[in-house]
Amino acid sequence: MRRIHPYAEDDPDLAACYAYPPEGCLRVNMVASADGAAWLEGRSAGLSSPGDRRVFHVLRGLADVVLAGAATVRTEGYGPSKPREGWHALRAGRPHAPSIAVITRRLDLDLGGPLFTETEPYQRTIVITTRAAPRERREEAAKNAEVLVAGEDLVDLTVAVRLLRDRGLGRILCEGGPRLNAELAAAGLIDELALTVSPLLAGGDAARVLNGVASRTPLALAHVLEEDGVLFIRYVGEEAR
Numbered sequence: 001m002r003r004i005h006p007y008a009e010d011d012p013d014l015a016a017c018y019a020y021p022p023e024g025c026l027r028v029n030m031v032a033s034a035d036g037a038a039w040l041e042g043r044s045a046g047l048s049s050p051g052d053r054r055v056f057h058v059l060r061g062l063a064d065v066v067l068a069g070a071a072t073v074r075t076e077g078y079g080p081s082k083p084r085e086g087w088h089a090l091r092a093g094r095p096h097a098p099s100i101a102v103i104t105r106r107l108d109l110d111l112g113g114p115l116f117t118e119t120e121p122y123q124r125t126i127v128i129t130t131r132a133a134p135r136e137r138r139e140e141a142a143k144n145a146e147v148l149v150a151g152e153d154l155v156d157l158t159v160a161v162r163l164l165r166d167r168g169l170g171r172i173l174c175e176g177g178p179r180l181n182a183e184l185a186a187a188g189l190i191d192e193l194a195l196t197v198s199p200l201l202a203g204g205d206a207a208r209v210l211n212g213v214a215s216r217t218p219l220a221l222a223h224v225l226e227e228d229g230v231l232f233i234r235y236v237g238e239e240a241r
Helices: 050-062 070-076 134-140 157-166 180-185
Strands: 001-003 026-032 066-070 099-103 123-129 145-149 171-174 193-199 218-229 230-237
Touching: 001 123, 026 050, 026 180, 050 171, 050 193, 050 218, 050 230, 066 070, 066 157, 070 099, 099 157, 123 134, 123 157, 134 145, 157 193
Parallel strands: 026 171, 026 193, 066 099, 066 171, 099 123, 123 145
Antiparallel strands: 001 218, 193 230, 218 230
């Protein structure tokens, strides 16, 4: 891998490239085709590459918590994040791996799946839901997860993010999907975008990185890395420049 912007560098330190600001931030990490498709045949794996997977794991190693929508958790088959070789320095003074936090309006999740039953005590899954979610589902989820209520019928993402930060989880890594990304953008909550651009055209009806209500989030280009034609772009909010 090499850095091609803002200066040339071979084998850049990925942890340094993607270091969080001291106060933390909410970073969205997505992969897309050159024409903006966020998936192939319903999943992101077809757009990925060895370099993308390395960046993915570094971003998780840097994060306090990984945020995802219920549809992404179901489609991508989420389980708990696993400690990885090389994370020791990244996570000094923190748990060995970040928790997963799931945004879910109705708790339509597999509560008996690995994401809830195979976590370590230090990384219990966090479920952020609504008061309208079925009470029995909330009670079932609470057996193996921390259940947070943020909103009445819809999850209030501003409240959800505040609840995470109140727990000391300031380095938030959102892995989508596109609908959650759009809702975060509309609420003015996205501070950074880590975007992998895969060198292919996908066409079809795949969603873009944001799929929902229109909004504008001005961004500044922080870096561009490249490997085998794949671009790894970090954008930061203009106020962070």
